[in-house]
């Protein structure tokens with residue numbers, strides 16, 4: 001039992017010293033890197049990795065060259081991220097004083113929850129959604145209130161969300177747009193209605209470059225709106241860990257004061273700056289992925305009984321009603337094909353498939369056509 005050791009007595013194990021809410025945390029179910037997957041499957045051919053919404057194309061030559069030639073590995077990063085924030089300000093169209101970068105947007109989610117949600121406080125989200133909201137809330141000792149989305153099209157239950165935000169313990173609402181894993185966006189009108197509650201509204205735009213839709217322009221007009229973005233998906237830099245947020249100025253200042261000063265490495269800052277400079281080329285890849293998503297969606301919809309949900313991101317959610325999708329997922333893995341399977345209620349018969357390169361899609365479809373028989 002975790003808790004306070006009785007005074008003067010020696011704690012019988014360090015577990016007793018752990019904070020009770022930390023002792024209860026469930027580890028985040030993350031995806032595993034390809035070399036580990038290949039080791040595990042004994043496959044040499046290369047796994048088809050469509051399980052983490054990564055960009056299947058390497059970052060552009062300019063970005064790779066900047067990384068290869070980077071000279072300052074022995075120097076600590078600029079804790080104020082001055083150059084990166086300036087580049088991001090230009091990219092996002094907001095002042096640098098409203099921008100903070102993190103080690104992935106995951107770090108910013110974690111920091112935001114930590115500065116607003118304490119033990120006994122409530123964070124609100126609309127499920128199914130990204131697992132980090134639950135994880136960070138648990139680590140902070142808060143309670144995540146999950147308001148289910150419409151089971152047919154995954155639209156928000158605005159009435160339910162507004163009600164969940166009314167209680168005094170509710171501090172923050174976290175919503176992804178496009179949402180992972182359902183692919184749909186939320187509207188500006190919905191965001192504005194949530195802002196009316198006065199609670200902190202976090203719109204996670206990790207897939208913004210794929211959807212082209214943003215509420216960033218609202219940030220300067222509200223002291224309770226945060227927009228989060230990342231270089232992991234569109235810019236192909238998931239391994240370097242760099243994301244950023246657009247914040248009310250006060251929240252940006254508080255985050256800077258509490259964040260670990262060197263969490264975004266020199267290399268990550270430099271690569272993100274070059275990615276912003278080389279965005280025309282990177283956005284060309286984004287257009288390719290959006291185009292290929294449509295082709296993949298049509299092919300998947302041709303599988304017997306499959307339902308493909310419309311997506312504004314770089315992945316597709318596919319439902320196989322009445323099928324044992326856990327078993328289907330296992331058979332795909334045996335063939336070296338990795339997609340995302342969820343045990344989340346309501347998604348047990350679904351797979352989330354990231355948009356890959358045409359050859360990935362070809363191998364995936366060959367396998368699915370064999371495994372999903374009428």
Ligand SMILES: *Cc1c(COP(=O)(O)O)cnc(C)c1O
Pocket residue numbers: 053103104105106107130176179180204206229230231232238241242243
């Ligand atoms: C992938 C993803 C992120 C995480 O991005 P990082 O910058 O790699 O930490 C954040 N939010 C959503 C909704 C995502 O799908």
